[in-house]
Amino acid sequence: MNAMATPDRPSLRERKKLKTRAAIRKAAYRLVAAQGYDATTIEQIAAAAEVSPSTVVRYFPVKEDILLSDDQDALLVDRLRARPADEEPLDSLRTVILDAVSAALAEDPAETLLRARFLVEVPAVRARFTETTAETGRLLSGAVAERTGRDPDDLEVRVFTAAVLGALREATVHWAEHGRGDELVTLLDRTVDTLKGGLTLRSPSHRPGRARP
Structure with a gap:
């Protein structure tokens, strides 16, 4: 078991994943609230979250899931x-x-x-x-x-x-x-x-x- 992980505390890798997911979601919320859903692209979300578009798709294969998951x-x-x-x-x-x-x-x-x-x-x-x-x-x-x-x-x-x-x-x-x-x-x-x-x-x-x- 990863020494950083316990039953109640995720490993460092898992915490990084959760942080990335949260950053993508918050970026999407800001953009969609400001300019609308259809006008908001994966590329824009990626730029706002400071990740690559492929990372966004890897975490959220369906665009709608960014707003729901x-x-x-x-x-x-x-x-x-x-x-x-x-x-x-x-x-x-x-x-x-x-x-x-x-x-x-x-x-x-x-x-x-x-x-x-x-x-x-x-x-x-x-x-x-x-x-x-x-x-x-x-x-x-x-x-x-x-x-x-x-x-x-x-x-x-x-x-x-x-x-x-x-x-x-x-x-x-x-x-x-x-x-x-x-x-x-x-x-x-x-x-x-x-x-x-x-x-x-x-x-x-x-x-x-x-x-x-």
Whole structure:
């Protein structure tokens, strides 16, 4: 093992990689915010980040990923596996995802708000967000399967994980579209409550026991 690395501290090489990724992302955010997504080129991002265009492509093969990737998937899987064994899978997913979102908001709220702006303004970014959410769901399916004693390719596991991640994606887009006035974590929490309630949806005027016309 590299002497510079510990279970809690990445190696020097890994830290350099993370620093490079962060520099590329921040450069892209500045440029896209100032001049628009379509007008921003890989070459411009590379120059602003002081790296080569090939380095940008090596770290982010898809341009949209520069604005979306937060390097959290592996951490989400680890945290999901670490949840109590007797916890309901939906509650486990709620905890690890809401904790990750809360941390991102606390660490760099400006970047989170910019990402929301790009989701609304750039169709390519929104389309890629849908793809990456599905990819995250497939990764989390493995941990969900382990916790429930199922095969990762079981239909129920795939549907469950895709439904949860898809619903949380939609809540995130809703938050971005509506001026980001509500707390994102609160909206995500409400989303899980909706799933947990069995997807029952009634009119706002409905009250239990009220006679239907």
